[in-house]
Amino acid sequence: MRNAASWWNDEQALQRFICSLVASELASLRPGGLALPGFPWEAGLHLVDDLGADSLELLGIATALAESLHMHESGFEDYLLARPTIGEWVQIAQASLQHFSGKLTFRTSGSTGQPKPCCHPLPLLMQEVVELSALFSGRRRILCAVPGHHIYGFLFTILLPRALGIDASGIIDLRGSSPARLANELKEGDLVVGHPEFWRAAARLLPSVPAGVIGVTSTAPCPAEVSQAIEEAGMHKLIQVYGSSETAGIGWRDSSTSPYRLFSHWKKSAEAHHGLLRMQPDGQETSYTCQDRLQWTGPREFLPAGRMDNAVQVGGINVFPARVRDVLLQHPEVADAAVRLMRPEEGARLKAFIVARMPGIDHAELQQRLHSWVTEHLTTAERPKAFTFGEQLPKSSMEKDADWLITPSLRSTADVQ
Incomplete structure (x- = not known):
């Protein structure tokens, strides 16, 4: 497990992390659309010459990477602007992490829709990896359809492979590929890391699945019909992980009809109905407030009952x-x-x-x-x-905001429900 803690010694894992972060930051800085080369990116890719980053964009991306890896703790962040190729950033990040690697920061969207940082000590992330490595023992390869710089992708495609002894050749990036590729790539003993919309698309294109393949999904509840379709195609099981950027993983289930079970280091708070307590490696307890209302079905079993910050999920992303x-x-x-x-x-x-x-x-x-x-x-x-x-927003008979049926664009009224 100490091998997983020094994840940054794996240059390919670190490069996947950096490339995912760069692509995400550029997409955020250019919401009107952005054409980027497909993954994997070569080490010689230049952020300015090849990706067209201007000085402000380069500053923003470098700041995001420095924040994520806590490069201010080692003082290496200033080198990023002077050496803006992927390979050089990998080297700079690796040198920085050799000096300090105890924390990582992941970003999410808060209640206002603005990204907010969520800092996680590495030992707490390793707590979850211990649980995951037992849950997914025996996996030989990991096929991933999620970015490595998000906390879900980081846990499953960077830390977990090292804990399971899976080297770089056993990590297959499915991003940017049709789910049809999944059907061609699958082998017995694989772990496939996706999100609900990925699995929805895969369910339509998977005629059959080799024996012993396990899928995992997170970022949003997976619809029961999607889970059922995947299992009918022959998937050994589709494990759903519940968590957030603020908390990391909290619990898991292997059936859409079952409640989630808490990981061993979590327990229900006795003081706050939607609160949780996390036991840290040093024995201290830290309290957390969930983004969802939790319906408890047992001392360690629960069901999410809707978000408290009015976010909705689109393609596994909070909007x-x-x-x-x-x-x-x-x-x-x-x-x-x-x-x-x-x-x-x-x-x-x-x-x-x-x-x-x-x-x-x-x-x-x-x-x-x-x-x-x-x-x-x-x-x-x-x-x-x-x-x-329409001439006015849809309202119910009680003058409350109401839903509407999608109508052809030229109609000026909508059916209020």
């Missing part, structure tokens, strides 16, 4: 309808707007109801302008994929 609404309201032709997650039968993206500022405006033309607006100002997961127009 905030309130933030999307604020962006729509900044458009000069929008008087009011409502944003919701589509109903299951409508899709798995956001939808928007728009009240135009000018009565009688051509809704088809306005819709095109709104599509351009959200493409420029929002990330892919945040962009509404259906617009409905």
Whole structure:
């Protein structure tokens, strides 16, 4: 297990981490869209010459990497701007981690939709890896469809492989590939690390699965029909992990009809209904507040019962309808707007109801302008994929905000539910 703690000695693992972070930061800095080379990236890739990063973008990316690896603890962060190739950043990060590697910071979205840092001491992450290595013992390869710089991807595709003795040749990156590749790549004894939307797509393309393959999913609840379809294709089991960037993993289950079971270092707080206590390696207890309301079915078993910060999940990413609404309201032709997650039968993206500022405006033309607006100002997961127009926002008979059915873009009214 000490081998996993010195994860940064594996240059390929560290390079995957850095490449994932760079790609994510560039996508955030350029919400209008970004063409990047497919993974894996070569060590000689230059952030300025090859990826087109300008001076402000380079500063932002370097700052994000320095924050994530706590490079301020060792004083190596200033070298990043002077040597902006992937290979040089790997070397700089490795030198920094040789001096200090006790903490990592992962970023998430908070209740306002703005990213916030979540600092984790490495020994606490290793607690979870001990549990995971027992849960996934005997795995020979790991196929990953998640980025390594997020806490879920870091635990499962960087720390866990080293704990299981899986070398770099046994890590297969599926990002940017069709789930059809999964069907061709799978071998007996594999572990496949994905998220609900990945598994939804895979369920449609997996005719059969070799014996002994285990899947794992996190970032959002996995719909029961998706889990069932994967298991019917022959997956030995699909394990669902519950957690967040703030807490890391909290519990797991191997059936969508069962409650989650706490990892051994967690327990229910006696003082806060939605609170948890974590036993640290030194014996101290730390209290945490969950992002979800928890429905306890036993002393160590629970079910999530909805988020408390009004986030919704789109493609395994937390998005905030309130933030999307604020962006729509900044458009000069929008008087009011409502944003919701589509109903299951409508899709798995956001939808928007728009009240135009000018009565009688051509809704088809306005819709095109709104599509351009959200493409420029929002990330892919945040962009509404259906617009409905009306003279006022949908309300229930009690004058409360109400849902609406997606209607053709030229209709000016919507059915209120």
